[in-house]
Amino acid sequence: MRLLLLNGNSNAAMTAVMADRARHWLGESVTVIEETAEEGVPYIGSRRDCALTAASTVRRVEARLARSGVEVEAILLACFGEPGLDAVREISPVPVLGMLEASVLSALQLGERFAIITPGARWPRMIEERLHALGVSHHCLEIVPVVIDDLALPAQRDEARTRVAEALAGLEARGSPSVVIIGGAAFAGLARELSAPEGGRLLDAFDAALAQSLALMRLEKDGDCRDVVDAKFRG
Incomplete structure (x- = not known):
């Protein structure tokens, strides 16, 4: 399973800390792919920051989907204010989590x-x-x-x-x-x-976001398995 961790703050060191914790917490069953905002502020602290980050986050997800398809089983917006959460959910074919x-x-x-x-x-x-x-x-x-x-x-x-x-x-x-x-x-x-x-x-x-990411990824995976089993029975 693969988790895309998107940090809306333009602080790569902060992303590294979260990605390391995610890998330790989730274990070898999940590959964590981290990305840091290339524009914006080091730490989001206002509605203006949230608005700019939301637009940037949606563009990043759209670009990834257009470039390579899904390739992940869940997306975690690693920012407590969750800028762009609803918009990313609207375009994402996989679960999107907010802290x-x-x-x-x-x-x-x-x-x-x-x-x-x-x-x-x-x-x-x-x-x-x-x-x-x-x-x-x-x-x-x-x-x-x-x-x-x-x-x-x-x-x-x-x-x-x-x-x-x-x-x-x-x-x-x-x-x-x-x-x-x-x-x-x-x-x-x-x-x-x-x-x-x-x-x-x-x-x-x-940690709560990681736990729910893992749960939803497993639910999605089990759902795929059930679809295969159902298809066999129907055949």
Whole structure:
């Protein structure tokens, strides 16, 4: 099976971190093909950034489909804001995953209420709009922004971890939700390096997207097998 990992941020080092984690997480059964945005910003943090990234992402997927057909079993948009998700789904013949949607759906299966810690001062309002569109905003207790504008990521990962830990401590002091989602491409893999709140769980948004990518790829593959079996019986 093959997974196309598209990073909408123009940060190749960030893509490399996510691709390495994806290969470790998914194992030898999945080939990970990573791509980094050649235009745009190092880290998406506004509606303008999202709009530009969405258009670029759609063009990249269209170019790949026109050039070589599908060649992958799923596409993962490795950006928590999921710019271009609906448009890519419209043109893609394979499942398309987004980090926010995947983590929220997983959180709802793990607990009644969740909170989100994510980088960028403007993201809470943008995420609220996405949660409302998904019909799950009433399950979200709080969205906590973490400032990373002054950091060079992933090089300053230790400082990012410290800031996420501080946000997590503040959230726990105000009342622990069942699940805390650590969201954002810049934070991929950080959840495993942090302590879960008392009585709750930490959920890495990138890991949730990987898990759902694997599940959907297997469902697609099993579906193909069932089609072959059905054809034999019908014959």
